[in-house]
Structures are given as structure tokens and as C-alpha cells.
Amino acid sequence: MNDLRDLYQEVILDHGKSPRNFGHPDGANRTAHGHNAMCGDTIDVFLTVDADGKIEDAAFEGQGCAISVASASMMTEMLKGRTQADAHHLFETMHALCTGHEDEADLADLDEDTADRMQILAGVRQYPMRVKCATLAWHTMDKAMNEKAKEDISV
Amino acid sequence: MTLASVDPVHRSRRNSGYDVERVRADFPILSRKVHGRPLVYLDSAASAQKPRAVIDTMSRFMEEDYANIHRGVHFLSQRSTDAFEAARAKVARFLNAAKADEIVFTRNATESINLVAQSWGRKNLGPGDEIVLTELEHHANIVPWQMLRAEKGFEIRVAPIDDTGQIRLDETAKLIGPRTKLVAISHMSNALGTILPVREIVRMAHAQGAVVLVDGCQAAVHKQVDVQSLDADFYAFSGHKLYGPSGIGVLYGKYALLEAMPPYQGGGDMIDRVTFARTTFKEPPHRFEAGTPAIVEAIGLAAAIDYLADLSPVLVADHEDEVLAYATERLSAIDGVTIHGTAAEKGAIISFTMAGAHAHDIATILDQQGVAVRAGHHCAHPLMDRLGVTATARASFALYSTKAEADALVEAVGQVKRIFKL
Numbered sequence: 001m002n003d004l005r006d007l008y009q010e011v012i013l014d015h016g017k018s019p020r021n022f023g024h025p026d027g028a029n030r031t032a033h034g035h036n037a038m039c040g041d042t043i044d045v046f047l048t049v050d051a052d053g054k055i056e057d058a059a060f061e062g063q064g065c066a067i068s069v070a071s072a073s074m075m076t077e078m079l080k081g082r083t084q085a086d087a088h089h090l091f092e093t094m095h096a097l098c099t100g101h102e103d104e105a106d107l108a109d110l111d112e113d114t115a116d117r118m119q120i121l122a123g124v125r126q127y128p129m130r131v132k133c134a135t136l137a138w139h140t141m142d143k144a145m146n147e148k149a150k151e152d153i154s155v
Numbered sequence: 156m157t158l159a160s161v162d163p164v165h166r167s168r169r170n171s172g173y174d175v176e177r178v179r180a181d182f183p184i185l186s187r188k189v190h191g192r193p194l195v196y197l198d199s200a201a202s203a204q205k206p207r208a209v210i211d212t213m214s215r216f217m218e219e220d221y222a223n224i225h226r227g228v229h230f231l232s233q234r235s236t237d238a239f240e241a242a243r244a245k246v247a248r249f250l251n252a253a254k255a256d257e258i259v260f261t262r263n264a265t266e267s268i269n270l271v272a273q274s275w276g277r278k279n280l281g282p283g284d285e286i287v288l289t290e291l292e293h294h295a296n297i298v299p300w301q302m303l304r305a306e307k308g309f310e311i312r313v314a315p316i317d318d319t320g321q322i323r324l325d326e327t328a329k330l331i332g333p334r335t336k337l338v339a340i341s342h343m344s345n346a347l348g349t350i351l352p353v354r355e356i357v358r359m360a361h362a363q364g365a366v367v368l369v370d371g372c373q374a375a376v377h378k379q380v381d382v383q384s385l386d387a388d389f390y391a392f393s394g395h396k397l398y399g400p401s402g403i404g405v406l407y408g409k410y411a412l413l414e415a416m417p418p419y420q421g422g423g424d425m426i427d428r429v430t431f432a433r434t435t436f437k438e439p440p441h442r443f444e445a446g447t448p449a450i451v452e453a454i455g456l457a458a459a460i461d462y463l464a465d466l467s468p469v470l471v472a473d474h475e476d477e478v479l480a481y482a483t484e485r486l487s488a489i490d491g492v493t494i495h496g497t498a499a500e501k502g503a504i505i506s507f508t509m510a511g512a513h514a515h516d517i518a519t520i521l522d523q524q525g526v527a528v529r530a531g532h533h534c535a536h537p538l539m540d541r542l543g544v545t546a547t548a549r550a551s552f553a554l555y556s557t558k559a560e561a562d563a564l565v566e567a568v569g570q571v572k573r574i575f576k577l
Binding site for chain 1: 515516523574
């Protein structure tokens with residue numbers, strides 16, 4: 001049962017049960033929808049990015065398991081105040097950690113609290129069938145950033 | 156002939172009631188451990204485990220008799236052809252079909268339904284026509300019809316279920332009318348376990364001149380199916396859920412219907428004579444079996460049918476009902492557990508959700524205790540929408556399931572509550 005306690009840590013259970021930044025902020029200017037066809041989990045990520053490319057606000061709505069809701073909730077907390085480049089770096093780090101490519105994960109630039117939280121979420125790598133639960137929000141966030149970026153280019 | 160039918164000791168114990176521990180000993184995989192715990196396999200509705208008789212029959216066939224079928228003149232080709240056609244005859248008897256030529260071998264039940272859609276459906280459905288499905292269908296009995304609808308422009312109507320998960324016959328009767336050409340229904344719901352009143356629905360459909368296709372994937376495992384008594388026009392099931400191998404499925408069709416249907420796929424083994432100007436096709440069932448079929452798997456399926464017959468379907472059904480009733484009673488006594496699907500007529504499936512724990516979290520925690528259940532939408536999105544859930548956890552029971560395994564499930568659900576502090 002030790003393994004399970006590693007996955008379902010207090011912070012995961014807390015965020016899974018009482019997600020932070022849950023909702024659709026009026027000012028959101030970058031959004032994307034994600035879903036996991038295997039289990040039916042859905043998520044909408046809402047980002048409010050200012051003129052300098054800094055994330056002022058991050059929120060989400062959706063349905064899913066404790067892992068996916070906690071991951072989305074913790075992600076929105078981590079994103080606030082970061083630049084687009086930082087957010088993409090977080091996504092890549094998270095993806096590397098969850099898929100067992102720790103060597104490619106660059107945690108050096110992250111503050112201790114963020115690094116700890118990412119390691120907690122990455123506990124899911126022991127459960128290959130659940131990795132997508134943890135990474136869904138992050139993929140969706142990255143998509144929100146990129147899709148808006150394309151629009152920017154076309155403008 | 157299976158090992159079971161040649162072993163007198165093996166045979167005699169079958170006559171003295173149902174000894175589930177002896178049955179379990181026939182399934183090698185059941186003795187393995189998962190995460191250091193004894194395997195409690197409660198996912199047989201997704202795919203059942205295989206008895207030694209099936210495994211050995213397939214191995215022995217490949218070691219001693221294997222060759223391609225129907226075309227060879229040599230000794231082994233004859234042996235293989237005989238065994239393959241004997242398997243077809245066995246399936247026909249299993250379903251009580253009028254003759255072996257009413258049995259088409261496919262890859263799985265999904266392919267069986269697609270065969271009916273692409274062959275019978277393409278020929279017989281068009282604008283102004285209607286087909287009737289039910290709210291609890293597996294995607295395999297929805298999507299092939301939607302794909303054909305996009306091409307042919309007929310209408311799909313959906314028969315609703317009540318809150319117990321049983322089909323509403325009164326509403327179904329209203330949906331089936333003179334424009335109805337096909338009624339395609341599950342015999343037993345894979346997500347809820349509901350056993351549908353197929354005979355009544357067939358009667359309604361036939362009264363309007365509609366053809367009935369029955370998805371029998373689950374029912375073929377838990378019920379004694381008699382296609383003539385049901386008067387079903389098409390009946391589909393898969394070998395792998397019936398303790399046979401994957402890669403083999405069955406489509407039963409009334410011969411007159413099969414005879415009037417065009418080929419589904421073209422190729423070898425389904426033709427009568429080929430010239431570049433014109434090709435003529437074989438009679439059913441061979442018309443629908445293009446290319447080399449799943450020979451070994453068909454023979455494995457026949458061994459599974461022998462194994463089941465040897466155990467006595469009545470004793471198996473009684474045993475499964477007993478385990479289902481026990482597990483239902485114990486699970487429903489747990490605070491916070493909701494069982495979805497409470498119809499009076501039910502097969503050995505329990506779909507449930509827990510307040511405060513998502514089905515995937517339940518399944519992960521159960522798995523760590525060796526308890527294998529399914530979590531998700533069970534390939535039935537419309538049914539999940541009707542139930543108002545995104546996913547359920549599903550425990551399904553089989554002829555080798557025990558009350559002790561139901562206890563293990565209940566204990567594991569208790570662990571979910573402890574971890575989630577529910």
C-alpha cells in the first residue's frame with residue numbers, strides 16, 4: 001500500500017477534492033479543450049495572458065479523476081506570473097518526469113516548491129495507464145498557448 | 156474433443172454439482188499473482204480467461220494438424236478443413252441454429268455487426284427508412300449504423316431505458332413502425348448487465364416487417380441462447396468473451412437472409428469463378444469469409460464451447476447468479492457506493508460509482524490489491540450520458556468467480572474509502 005500512498009498524497013487528494021482556480025474567468029484570452037478518449041475525462045483551460053506574454057491568470061473547468069483534477073489545479077497555481085516560455089518549459093519538464101525521462105527534466109531553474117509539486121504529480125509514472133490523467137491538463141495548456149500564438153502570427 | 160471429455164475423473168466430478176475450485180484449476184492464469192497479491196479477475200466481460208482445454212487444443216492443432224483450409228488436396232489441409240468446419244457445426248449447435256451454413260466466422264462481434272451493416276444494410280436501407288437501436292448499446296452497435304447513415308440517409312431512432320437500466324418496451328413499441336427496417340439491440344448490456352426482453356422486441360419488429368440483429372457478446376456467455384426460439388434474424392458474438400481465443404467472432408444469420416446478401420469483402424475462398432469480366436461468389440457462409448480465416452482460433456472457440464457444455468450451462472448460470480447476488484448485496488451495503496443497473500433480469504455485471512472517488516482512481520487502488528476491474532465508459536458514451544456519469548467501475552463475474560473474490564472486491568473498495576478518507 002506504500003506505493004498508493006505515494007500516488008495519492010495529501011496534496012493530491014486535497015486538490016482533487018477542492019480544486020483551485022476552477023471556473024471560466026471573463027478575461028481569459030487563451031483557451032483550449034482537452035479530453036482523454038480512453039476514460040472520458042474532459043478539461044477546458046483558460047489563460048489570461050497580458051501584452052508582455054505573462055500569464056496573469058490561469059483557471060480550468062472539467063471532469064476527471066483525482067489525479068487529473070489535482071494536476072490541473074496545481075498547474076494553474078504554478079502558471080500564474082510566468083511567461084509563455086516558462087510555461088512551455090514547465091510543460092516539457094512535467095511531461096519528461098511523468099513519462100520516465102527524468103534525465104531530460106530540467107528542474108534546476110525551478111523554485112523548490114514548484115519542483116516538489118511536480119515530483120509529487122510525477123508519482124503517476126509508476127502507473128503507466130494513468131500517466132495521461134496527470135498530463136492532460138498540461139497538454140491542454142500548451143495547446144492553448146500555441147493555438148493563440150498561431151492567431152497572433154496570422155494577425 | 157477436449158481434454159475434459161476424455162478424462163473420466165474430470166467428467167465424473169461435473170455430475171456432482173458445481174465445484175468452483177476445481178473449475179478454477181482449469182484456468183492456469185488464475186493461479187498467478189498481481190502486485191504480490193492473488194489475482195482477483197473481475198474483468199471477464201471485457202475478455203474472459205482461457206481454460207487449459209482451449210490452450211491445449213489450439214497448441215495441439217498447430218503441432219499436429221495445421222494447414223490452410225478448403226483449397227488443399229493434401230492430408231493436413233483435409234484435417235484442418237474438417238476441424239474448421241466441425242467448429243462451425245459446433246457453433247451452430249451452441250446457438251441452436253437450423254444449420255451450420257448459417258454461421259459466418261468473423262474476427263469479432265464488431266466485425267459481425269459491420270458485416271450486416273455493409274452487406275445487408277447497404278442493400279436494404281435508404282432515405283425514408285428507419286432503424287431502431289437502444290440507449291444502452293455498445294459503440295459497436297451504434298457507430299457502424301451511423302457510418303452507413305451518412306451514406307444512405309436513413310434515420311436512427313433510439314429506444315430509451317428506465318432508471319433500472321431496462322429497456323422501456325412501451326416506448327420501444329412506439330418507435331417501431333412501418334418504416335422500421337431494422338432493430339439492432341443488445342441481448343445483455345455490457346455496462347449494466349441488463350438482460351433485454353429480446354423475444355418480445357423481435358415479435359414487435361417482425362410484426363412491422365423489420366429485421367432484428369442481436370448483439371449477443373455478453374448474453375452468449377451467461378445465457379443459453381436459442382436463436383430459433385428468439386427468432387432473431389442475426390446474432391453476433393465474440394469468442395474471447397466465451398473463454399475462447401481473441402480473433403474469432405461469429406455472425407449467425409437466417410439462411411434466406413444470408414443468401415440474399417452481397418459479399419462484404421472480396422478475395423480468395425469466397426468466390427465461385429473469377430474472370431476479369433465477371434466473378435461469381437460462393438454460397439453463404441463462405442461468401443462472407445474472404446481470405447484465410449482465423450483457423451486455429453475457430454478450433455479454439457469450439458474447444459471453449461465443449462468446455463462449457465461439459466460444465467453444464469445450467470450449473471454455471473446458477474453459480475454466476477449466486478456470486479452476483481452476493482456481491483451486489485455486499486457492495487450495496489457500503490455507504491457511498493451507487494450501483495448502476497438494477498433491472499430484475501440481470502447478468503453477472505455490477506457497474507458502480509463511489510461518491511468522492513472517480514472510477515479510474517477506484518480501479519487503480521483495486522488493482523494494487525490484485526483486483527482487476529474495468530473503469531471508464533465501457534464503450535457506451537450515450538448510456539453514460541443517460542446515467543449522468545462520465546465513467547463507472549465495473550466488476551464482472553464469470554464461471555470461475557467466487558464469493559471470496561466478491562469479498563476481496565468489497566475489502567478493496569474499503570481501501571479506496573480509507574485512501575480518499577470517505
